[in-house]
Amino acid sequence: MSQLPLLWIIPALPLAAVLLNLLIGDRLGKRGTAWLSCGAVWLAFLATVRAVVLLAARPVDDRVVTEVAYHWMKVGDFSADVAFLLDPLSSVMALVVTGVGFLIHVYSVGYMAHDASFRRFFLYLNLFMFSMLTLVLADNFLLMFVGWEGVGLCSYLLIGFWYTRPSASEAGKKAFIVNRIGDFGFLLGMFTLFAWGGSLQFDRVFAIAPHVFAAGGTIITAATLLLFLGATGKSAQIPLYTWLPDAMEGPTPVSALIHAATMVTAGVYMVARCHTLFQMAPISMEVVAVIGAATGLLAATIAVAQTDIKRVLAYSTVSQLGIMFFACGVGAFASGIFHLVTHAFFKALLFLGAGSVIHALSDEQDLRKMGGLSSRLPWTHGTMLVATLAIAGMPPFAGFFSKDEILDHVFTSGHYFVWIAGMLGAAFTAFYMFRLYVLAFRGPSRLTHDAEHHLHESPPSMIIPLVVLAVLSAVGGWIGLPFQHGGHLLERWLAPVFAPDPVASALGETAHAAVEHAENVSLEIALMALSVAIAAVGIAFAFRAYLQKPDLATRLQQRLAFLHRVWLNKYWVDELYDRIVVSPIHRASERLWQFWDVKVVDGAVNGVAYVFEGASAVLRLAQTGFVGTYALFIAVGAAALVLHFLRAVPRPVREDDDLVVREVRNRIDGCRP
Amino acid sequence: MSLPAVVPLSWYLLLSAVLFTIGVVGVLVRRNALVIFMSIELMLNAANLAFVAFARDLQSLDGQVFVFFVMTVAAAEVAIGLAIIVNVFRLKETVYVDEINLLKG
Numbered sequence: 001m002s003q004l005p006l007l008w009i010i011p012a013l014p015l016a017a018v019l020l021n022l023l024i025g026d027r028l029g030k031r032g033t034a035w036l037s038c039g040a041v042w043l044a045f046l047a048t049v050r051a052v053v054l055l056a057a058r059p060v061d062d063r064v065v066t067e068v069a070y071h072w073m074k075v076g077d078f079s080a081d082v083a084f085l086l087d088p089l090s091s092v093m094a095l096v097v098t099g100v101g102f103l104i105h106v107y108s109v110g111y112m113a114h115d116a117s118f119r120r121f122f123l124y125l126n127l128f129m130f131s132m133l134t135l136v137l138a139d140n141f142l143l144m145f146v147g148w149e150g151v152g153l154c155s156y157l158l159i160g161f162w163y164t165r166p167s168a169s170e171a172g173k174k175a176f177i178v179n180r181i182g183d184f185g186f187l188l189g190m191f192t193l194f195a196w197g198g199s200l201q202f203d204r205v206f207a208i209a210p211h212v213f214a215a216g217g218t219i220i221t222a223a224t225l226l227l228f229l230g231a232t233g234k235s236a237q238i239p240l241y242t243w244l245p246d247a248m249e250g251p252t253p254v255s256a257l258i259h260a261a262t263m264v265t266a267g268v269y270m271v272a273r274c275h276t277l278f279q280m281a282p283i284s285m286e287v288v289a290v291i292g293a294a295t296g297l298l299a300a301t302i303a304v305a306q307t308d309i310k311r312v313l314a315y316s317t318v319s320q321l322g323i324m325f326f327a328c329g330v331g332a333f334a335s336g337i338f339h340l341v342t343h344a345f346f347k348a349l350l351f352l353g354a355g356s357v358i359h360a361l362s363d364e365q366d367l368r369k370m371g372g373l374s375s376r377l378p379w380t381h382g383t384m385l386v387a388t389l390a391i392a393g394m395p396p397f398a399g400f401f402s403k404d405e406i407l408d409h410v411f412t413s414g415h416y417f418v419w420i421a422g423m424l425g426a427a428f429t430a431f432y433m434f435r436l437y438v439l440a441f442r443g444p445s446r447l448t449h450d451a452e453h454h455l456h457e458s459p460p461s462m463i464i465p466l467v468v469l470a471v472l473s474a475v476g477g478w479i480g481l482p483f484q485h486g487g488h489l490l491e492r493w494l495a496p497v498f499a500p501d502p503v504a505s506a507l508g509e510t511a512h513a514a515v516e517h518a519e520n521v522s523l524e525i526a527l528m529a530l531s532v533a534i535a536a537v538g539i540a541f542a543f544r545a546y547l548q549k550p551d552l553a554t555r556l557q558q559r560l561a562f563l564h565r566v567w568l569n570k571y572w573v574d575e576l577y578d579r580i581v582v583s584p585i586h587r588a589s590e591r592l593w594q595f596w597d598v599k600v601v602d603g604a605v606n607g608v609a610y611v612f613e614g615a616s617a618v619l620r621l622a623q624t625g626f627v628g629t630y631a632l633f634i635a636v637g638a639a640a641l642v643l644h645f646l647r648a649v650p651r652p653v654r655e656d657d658d659l660v661v662r663e664v665r666n667r668i669d670g671c672r673p
Numbered sequence: 674m675s676l677p678a679v680v681p682l683s684w685y686l687l688l689s690a691v692l693f694t695i696g697v698v699g700v701l702v703r704r705n706a707l708v709i710f711m712s713i714e715l716m717l718n719a720a721n722l723a724f725v726a727f728a729r730d731l732q733s734l735d736g737q738v739f740v741f742f743v744m745t746v747a748a749a750e751v752a753i754g755l756a757i758i759v760n761v762f763r764l765k766e767t768v769y770v771d772e773i774n775l776l777k778g
Contacts, residue, residue: 626771628702628770628771658681
């Protein structure tokens with residue numbers, strides 16, 4: 001290859017922006033900081049595009065570029081490099097991260113314009129971009145873990161960005177601690193792979209895996225399940241999803257970038273990256289599918305009852321991530337990544353739109369105090385409508401193609417329960433999203449007088465990213481138009497990564513596919529029609545319950561009081577965790593503190609202090625402060641020394657010794673023992 | 674007991690030891706800084722006496738050279754020491770060392 005793709009420069013650009021911001025940020029002012037941060041991400045995007053173009057120019061079976069920036073450590077056989085890997089999978093991720101990331105950076109300039117900590121915000125945001133790109137472009141597990149922890153740190157910093165609000169710093173801590181549990185799983189998974197596979201480099205581990213692991217064996221199952229535990233932490237799946245809704249305490253662009261479009265998809269990316277391993281462990285695949293489906297449905301139902309606009313979207317994110325996971329769980333990795341991409345577009349748009357609404361209403365987030373905003377915020381309204389249609393799965397918007405493809409794969413792979421959960425989830429999604437839409441933008445205004453007074457459409461720096469994302473949400477799904485020979489554009493692009501293993505493809509592909517294709521098309525159309533119909537029902541119901549007959553919603557709420565309470569209180573999962581995990585740990589820590597810290601550790605430290613205090617009380621008596629006393633000590637000491645040496649070395653008697661010398665000698669000999 | 678024709682070395686050393694001890698005792702027991710100072714001089718000169726006695730006994734000049742050094746240092750020390758004592762007296766109107774205890778904790 002004549003031209004190097006220069007992969008290292010992609011994460012290096014945001015890092016450079018971080019350092020510059022640290023060094024001279026205070027002299028740049030807000031404008032300068034904004035230009036610096038957005039510029040760095042824009043250049044990173046261009047560098048990514050260039051690298052991807054170079055990658056695409058290569059022959060299909062050679063679309064892997066690795067680049068070693070430097071050798072990090074080398075111990076015996078083990079080596080870990082800061083090495084970057086660009087293949088179709090990481091290229092898609094890098095494009096999404098830099099592209100959506102850039103738009104959100106631009107949006108943040110407008111959104112955070114009045115914040116006192118403007119510079120700190122962009123510092124964290126750039127640091128996040130650096131970590132995320134490291135995670136995505138890493139060519140080994142260790143470097144991926146570095147990025148993985150880095151995004152976790154940035155997530156914590158940005159959730160607790162307004163750290164003077166106790167709820168924000170609590171939420172930051174919660175996110176960090178819950179993620180730690182997942183990270184621990186990831187680490188253990190990594191150790192397992194290293195112990196048996198002998199390497200942490202992706203290509204080596206994947207190449208060696210079929211030789212050292214028995215397919216479906218205990219070790220590979222354990223390793224993949226541990227890795228998946230890491231994914232459930234980062235990507236907010238059962239049982240570790242509880243941090244994500246609380247993460248909404250952060251500024252809204254952060255929710256869009258980190259807690260919707262990019263960071264939370266890291267788990268999906270990791271599972272897709274390790275698909276070779278997961279496919280060797282059918283039990284793990286099954287677990288991934290079931291967890292994904294359960295989370296998808298659970299979160300969708302909770303979203304129905306929430307009244308905070310951002311919390312609805314947060315649960316929606318959890319639910320959509322569940323969809324991606326069950327796509328991976330049934331082996332449709334390409335579809336999972338497809339949904340990841342479209343979701344990044346429309347969910348980022350939804351959050352940014354919500355941010356625009358919150359901004360316009362002077363920080364009002366309660367859906368019950370909105371309404372009738374469509375004419376007042378025309379741009380926000382239009383773009384939000386596109387995103388809502390996209391997530392609800394209405395053709396021809398992006399979400400329709402990806403979600404439908406996944407449900408189709410799930411159905412044909414025979415996971416009917418997962419499919420039913422997915423369909424139900426889709427219906428709920430359509431319903432709660434249009435509930436949000438109707439409550440915010442349609443119907444009578446329920447604004448407070450104050451909010452009404454300050455109501456204003458957002459500045460262009462916020463509107464332009466919305467429009468770009470709306471276009472992407474509308475047409476982004478077309479990279480995956482169904483019914484194409486040999487799979488759609490994205491599928492073909494990802495094919496080298498997710499190539500089925502040679503044995504299966506030799507049997508299948510040619511003979512199999514031709515026969516099945518004909519059956520599939522009619523089935524696929526039927527499924528498609530069904531899911532559109534279900535989404536339409538959800539939408540219609542939302543309009544009916546919240547716009548045409550507002551009392552219907554109240555009546556339903558009373559009729560289904562129990563269900564409403566369960567959903568409003570999020571199945572009491574937080575309370576459950578608090579009861580069985582948090583409180584016992586608190587109590588145990590309290591005990592340990594009382595015994596170990598107070599008695600043993602403090603006791604040892606204070607004990608040493610007491611000993612010295614006592615000893616010095618005695619020794620202090622010698623320190624009179626009179627020079628004379630000290631001089632006496634010196635004189636006595638000197639005399640003692642003289643005496644000692646005289647006694648120790650007896651001098652032989654000489655003939656010429658005179659009387660005095662003899663007398664002194666006799667005296668000294670008298671003292672000698 | 675008749676006196677020896679030549680004064681033996683040990684007599685000089687004995688005198689030196691006696692002078693030195695008087696000096697030590699003087700430093701230890703006296704309160705007046707000037708007297709302490711004189712006692713220190715006494716100790717120095719006791720050492721000088723020992724040096725000279727040995728030099729004579731061993732027929733070597735080294736000890737005498739040492740004595741010149743000690744005398745030089747002693748002269749410098751006297752100059753500085755007396756200056757300090759004069760200043761202390763101007764400040765506190767006393768030269769008794771047990772009353773000069775400003776630095777005592």
